[in-house]
Amino acid sequence: MSLQSGLDAFQAGRYQEAVQLLEQFCRNCADQNSSDYLSAQMWLMKAYQGAGEPEKAAIMCQKLMMSQNPEVRSWAEKASQTLPQNLQSQSSAIQKAGRAATAGVKLAMGGVGGSLVLASGVTMTLLFGMVLALGLSLVFILGSDDPLQGLAIAIGITLVFNILAFFLSPFLMDLTQNWLYQTRWVELAEVESHSPETARVIRQVCQQKNLKVPRLGIINDQNPTAFTYGSLPNSARLVVSQGLFTYLDDDEVATVYAHELGHIVHWDFAVMTIASTLVQICYLIYSTARRLGRGGGDSKIKDAMQTAALVAYIFYLVGTYLVLYLSRTREYFADHFAAETTGNPNGLSRALVKIAYGILEEGSRSQEPSRLIEGTRALGIYDPKAAASTGTAYRIASDTQKIGRVFLWDMFNPWGWWMELNSTHPLTGKRVRALSTYAEQLGLPTEFDMGRVIGEGKTLSKSKLYGNFFLDVVLYGAETIGLLAGLVIATILWTSNSPWVFAAPFIGIGIGIIIKAFVMFPDYKQAPETDVLTLMSDPYASPLRGQPAKLEGMLIGRGDAGYQFGSDLKIQDRSGMLYLHYASRFGPIGNFLFGMKRVQSLLGQDVGAVGWFRRGVAPWMDLIQLQSENGTIVNSYHRFWSFVLGGGLIVVGIALSVLFSS
Numbered sequence: 001m002s003l004q005s006g007l008d009a010f011q012a013g014r015y016q017e018a019v020q021l022l023e024q025f026c027r028n029c030a031d032q033n034s035s036d037y038l039s040a041q042m043w044l045m046k047a048y049q050g051a052g053e054p055e056k057a058a059i060m061c062q063k064l065m066m067s068q069n070p071e072v073r074s075w076a077e078k079a080s081q082t083l084p085q086n087l088q089s090q091s092s093a094i095q096k097a098g099r100a101a102t103a104g105v106k107l108a109m110g111g112v113g114g115s116l117v118l119a120s121g122v123t124m125t126l127l128f129g130m131v132l133a134l135g136l137s138l139v140f141i142l143g144s145d146d147p148l149q150g151l152a153i154a155i156g157i158t159l160v161f162n163i164l165a166f167f168l169s170p171f172l173m174d175l176t177q178n179w180l181y182q183t184r185w186v187e188l189a190e191v192e193s194h195s196p197e198t199a200r201v202i203r204q205v206c207q208q209k210n211l212k213v214p215r216l217g218i219i220n221d222q223n224p225t226a227f228t229y230g231s232l233p234n235s236a237r238l239v240v241s242q243g244l245f246t247y248l249d250d251d252e253v254a255t256v257y258a259h260e261l262g263h264i265v266h267w268d269f270a271v272m273t274i275a276s277t278l279v280q281i282c283y284l285i286y287s288t289a290r291r292l293g294r295g296g297g298d299s300k301i302k303d304a305m306q307t308a309a310l311v312a313y314i315f316y317l318v319g320t321y322l323v324l325y326l327s328r329t330r331e332y333f334a335d336h337f338a339a340e341t342t343g344n345p346n347g348l349s350r351a352l353v354k355i356a357y358g359i360l361e362e363g364s365r366s367q368e369p370s371r372l373i374e375g376t377r378a379l380g381i382y383d384p385k386a387a388a389s390t391g392t393a394y395r396i397a398s399d400t401q402k403i404g405r406v407f408l409w410d411m412f413n414p415w416g417w418w419m420e421l422n423s424t425h426p427l428t429g430k431r432v433r434a435l436s437t438y439a440e441q442l443g444l445p446t447e448f449d450m451g452r453v454i455g456e457g458k459t460l461s462k463s464k465l466y467g468n469f470f471l472d473v474v475l476y477g478a479e480t481i482g483l484l485a486g487l488v489i490a491t492i493l494w495t496s497n498s499p500w501v502f503a504a505p506f507i508g509i510g511i512g513i514i515i516k517a518f519v520m521f522p523d524y525k526q527a528p529e530t531d532v533l534t535l536m537s538d539p540y541a542s543p544l545r546g547q548p549a550k551l552e553g554m555l556i557g558r559g560d561a562g563y564q565f566g567s568d569l570k571i572q573d574r575s576g577m578l579y580l581h582y583a584s585r586f587g588p589i590g591n592f593l594f595g596m597k598r599v600q601s602l603l604g605q606d607v608g609a610v611g612w613f614r615r616g617v618a619p620w621m622d623l624i625q626l627q628s629e630n631g632t633i634v635n636s637y638h639r640f641w642s643f644v645l646g647g648g649l650i651v652v653g654i655a656l657s658v659l660f661s662s
Contacts (some may be wrong), residue, residue, distance in 0.1 A: 003040050010043055015050035022047055023554075024604055038064075038072050045079060056574065057315060058083055062477055063361065099251065100343030100442040103204075107340050107438045108309045167254060170230045170237060181372055183217045183239060191216055194245045197254040197342075204259045205341060214238040214264060221372045222246055224358035226378035228260045229269055236264045247358035248351055255338045255348035256355075259381055262337030268330045269535030272323070282319050286312035302529055329423040335431055336438070345438035346447040353390055353448075355382045360391030363557070363570065377613060383425040385618035390428050390537040394574025404453045407432060408539035409615060412457040414469045415542055419616045427617070429453070457539070464540050472544045475519050475622070482512025499661035503653035516544075517642035520612070524548040527610050532576035535613045544610025547623060551578065552610070555602050555626075558595070567595035569602070569623075571609050579620040580609055602626070602634070611636070 006021035022044040027036045041064060048057035063084065064076035177183040192199035206213050214228070217239035224243035238260050245251055263269070289309035339345035347423035359373060359382070373384045389406045410416050410429025420427050433454075436446040474481065486508025490501045527548035535541070535549060551573055559568030559579040569580040584590025607628055611621040626634035 003036050006040065006047075007043060010047050010050070013050070015047050015052075018047040019044065019053075021052050022602070026253065038069060042072070042075060042079075045076075048083070053574070054083060055577045059361075066571045099346060100105075100444065103341060103343035105340065105343060105442060107336065107345075107441050109336055109434070116535065121622045124183045126151070167231050170235060173229050173237070175368075177217070177219070177239070180217045181221065183219050185215060188213055188216060190218070195250045195253040195257075197250050200253045201258050201263065202340060205258070205265070209265050214261075215229050218242060219372060222358070223362045223373045224248065224355045225373060225376060225382065226256050226386075226657050227376050227381065228263045229379060230264070231269065233264050233267060236269070238264070243358050244355075245360065247354050251342070251344055252351040252354065255342050255344055256351050256381060257339045258338035259334045260340070262334035263330065265337065266330065266333060268334070272327065272330075282312055282316040286316055321421060324422065324424060328420070328426045331425055331431070331522075332434060336539060339435060343442065345435040345442070346444060349432050349435045349439075349447040352382060352431060356387040356390035356428065358391075359384050359387040363387075363577060377424075381399075382428075383423060385423075385616065386425070386428050388577065388579075388619050389615075392533050392536055393492060403449065404448045405456075405537045406533075407448075407450070407453050407459070408457055408537070409541060411453065412460055412465060413539055413541070413615075414466060415544075415616070418473065419543065423617055460539055468545075472519075472542065474546050475516055477513035478516040479509050480512070482508035482510070486507070499657045499659075502660060503657035506649045506653030506656065510651075510653065513642055513646030513649070517646065520544060521544050521622075521639040521642065522546060522548060522612075524610060524612065531573050532571075532578045534575070535578070536576065536615070537617055538615070541613065541615030541619070543614045543616040546614055548622070549611065549613045549622070551609045552606075554604065554606050557603060558599060565592055565595035565599075567575040567591040567599065569599065571607070578613075579618070580611065580623045581620055581638075582623050582634075582636050583641055585635075585637045585640065587641070607633070612638075 003022075003025050006018050006025055009015075009018035009021055022040050025040050028046065029040070031037060041060060045057050045064065048054070048060060058080075061076050061080050064072055065080065077304040101558050141654065153637045174183075188199055188202060190421045191202070202213060205211070212234045214230075215238070217237060219239060219241045221241045222243040223241055224247045226238070226240040228236055228238050238257065240253075240256070244256060248256065286309050289312055292305040331413065335348060338348050342348075364537040373380070377384055389409070390403065392406070407429030410427035411433065412508065416427055416429075432448055433450045436448065436450040439446045483505055486505035489504040489508070493501045493504065522545075527550045529550045532553075533549065534604055535547070538547070541547060551571055553567050553573035556572045556577070557570045559581070567582045567584070569582065571578055571580055579635045582591065582594060584594050586593075607626045609621065609623060610625045610627065611623045613619070613621050622638045623634075623636040624638075625632050625636070
C-alpha cells in the first residue's frame with residue numbers, strides 16, 4: 001500500500017478510504033523515523049478530521065506533538081488548534097499536577113509494599129531454611145553415602161553455576177541485547193540531549209551513593225520501556241528504549257531513570273539472583289528425591305524419599321511465590337526512591353500511564369507483538385500485560401477521572417489480588433495510589449484523583465465483588481478438584497476391586513471441565529454492543545465468568561507474541577484495543593492453519609466481534625464470531641472444545657469401567 005494512494009484519496013475527498021490506506025501504510029512501514037512515515041501520520045490526522053472522527057485526530061495529534069522531529073512537533077501544535085475546543089486539551093496530554101520545589105524530602109511509605117529489608121530478610125531466611133531442612137532430612141534419611149554425595153555434588157554444581165551466572169549474566173545479556181534489539185551504548189551526554197533533567201538525576205544519585213555512572217543503553221524501538229541488570233552496583237547497565245523519549249516529557253523520563261537507579265542502589269539484581277538460586281535448589285532436591293524414591297532398595301528409604309520429594313516441591317512452590325512477592329515489593333521501593341530523589345511522584349504516575357499508552361499505541365501500529373516488550377517483561381518498569389486497560393483510558397480521556405476508573409478493578413476486585421500473586425509487578429492502580437500518597441505528603445495536588453477512586457470503590461456492591469469469589473476460585477480450578485475427588489474415590493474403591501477404580505479420575509476431570517464451562521461460557525445470543533473502554537472500566541469483571549459482548553472495530557494485527565502463524569487477533573475500536581483469543585473446531589492443528597492461511601487476509605477489515613470478555617492482569621475476549629456486512633466470516637469454538645474434552649474424558653472413564661468389569 002503506497003503513501004501516494006492515501007494522499008490521492010484524501011485530495012479527492014474520499015476521507016474514509018484515505019484513513020484506511022494511510023493506516024495500512026503506517027502499519028507496514030518498517031522505519032518509523034522516516035519522512036514518509038511522519039508524513040503519513042500528519043495526513044492521517046487530517047483524514048480523521050475529514051472522516052468525522054475528531055477523537056482519533058486528537059490522539060494522532062498528541063502522538064505527533066511528542067515526535068523527536070521539531071518540525072513535526074511544531075506542525076502538530078498548530079494543527080491542534082483546528083480540533084474542537086473540548087478535544088484540544090486532550091491533544092495536549094494530561095494536565096500536570098505539579099512537583100515539589102525541592103527534591104530529597106523523606107517520604108513515609110505508610111505500609112505500602114511493606115519493609116524492603118524485612119521482605120528481603122524473611123524471604124532469604126525462609127528459602128535458606130527450606131534448603132537446610134530438606135538437606136538435613138536427606139542426611140538423616142539416607143543410609144548410603146552415594147546418594148548423599150551425589151546430591152551434595154549436584155547442589156555444589158548448582159551453586160557454582162549460579163555464582164558464575166551471577167557474574168557472567170551481564171555480559172551474556174549484553175550479547176543477547178545486541179543480537180535481538182541492537183542496543184546502542186551511549187555516553188551521558190547523549191541521554192542529556194534527550195532529557196536534561198535525567199542527566200542531573202543520574203549525576204546526583206551517583207554522587208550521593210558513591211556509585212559509578214551505570215552503563216547507559218538505548219534501544220531503537222518506539223515501545224517505551226526501561227530496565228536494569230548487572231551483578232554489582234558499579235557494573236550495572238541501565239537501558240531504555242527510544243520510545244521512552246517519544247512518549248514521555250523530560251521530567252517524566254527523569255523519574256523513570258530514578259526508578260531504575262533505585263533498583264541499583266537497593267542491590268535488587270543481586271537479591272533476586274540469590275533468591276532465585278535458592279528456589280532452584282529446592283527444585284533440584286525435589287527432583288533428586290523423587291528419582292531416588294522410584295529406585296530399588298529399602299522400602300523405608302523409598303517412602304522417605306517420596307515424602308522428601310513432596311515436601312521439597314511444596315517448598316519450591318512457596319519459594320516461587322516468595323520471590324514474586326519480593327519482586328513486587330522491590331518495585332514499590334524503586335517507585336518510592338524515584339519520588340524522593342526527584343520530588344516528583346506525580347511525574348512517575350504520569351510516566352506509568354503514558355508508558356501503558358505508548359505500548360498500546362505502538363501495538364496498534366504493528367501487526368506483530370513487540371519482541372522487546374515481551375522479552376523484557378520481567379525486567380521492565382511496567383508489566384506490558386497490564387497496559388491495555390490504562391493505555392485505553394489515556395488515549396481517549398480528556399480528564400484523569402476516566403483513567404482513574406480503570407483502576408477500580410486493580411484496587412477493589414478480589415481477582416486483582418489473586419492475579420497479582422503470579423505477577424512480578426504490582427497492579428498499576430496500586431502503584432499510582434502509593435505515588436499519590438507521596439504527592440499528598442509533599443503538599444501537592446495528585447495527578448489522578450485516587451481519593452475519588454477510593455470513594456467510588458467503597459460504594460461498589462460487596463456482594464457482587466465477593467459474593468461468589470470463593471466459589472469462583474474453586475470453579476477456576478474445577479479440573480484439578482475433579483481429579484483429586486476422582487483419586488480419593490479411586491482410593492476408597494481400591495480394596496473392593498471395583499471396575500470404577502481407574503475410571504473415577506477421568507470422570508472427575510471431565511465433570512470438572514463441564515461444570516467450569518457452564519460458568520465460563522454463558523449464553524451470548526443477546527450480547528450487548530459496547531466498546532473496549534467500557535469493558536475495561538467494569539470493576540466487577542472476572543477471568544472466570546465471561547461477559548458476553550459485541551465490539552465494532554478493525555482487526556489490526558496478531559495477538560501472539562513473536563509467532564508468525566499465531567491465530568489470536570487484535571481488534572481496535574474508537575476507544576481502545578483488545579486481544580481476541582481464537583479456538584478452532586479442529587484444535588491446535590486448526591489454530592495453526594487458521595493463523596497461517598486466514599489471519600493475514602482478515603487484517604485491516606472492519607468487523608463485529610462477538611465473544612466473552614474477561615479481565616485478569618491482561619484483559620481479553622474469547623472469540624465466538626467475527627461478522628462483516630456479508631455475515632459471519634469466522635467462528636470460534638471455545639465452549640465446543642470444553643464440552644468435547646469434558647464429555648470425552650467421562651466416556652473414557654465409563655469405557656475403562658466396562659473394560660475392567662468384563
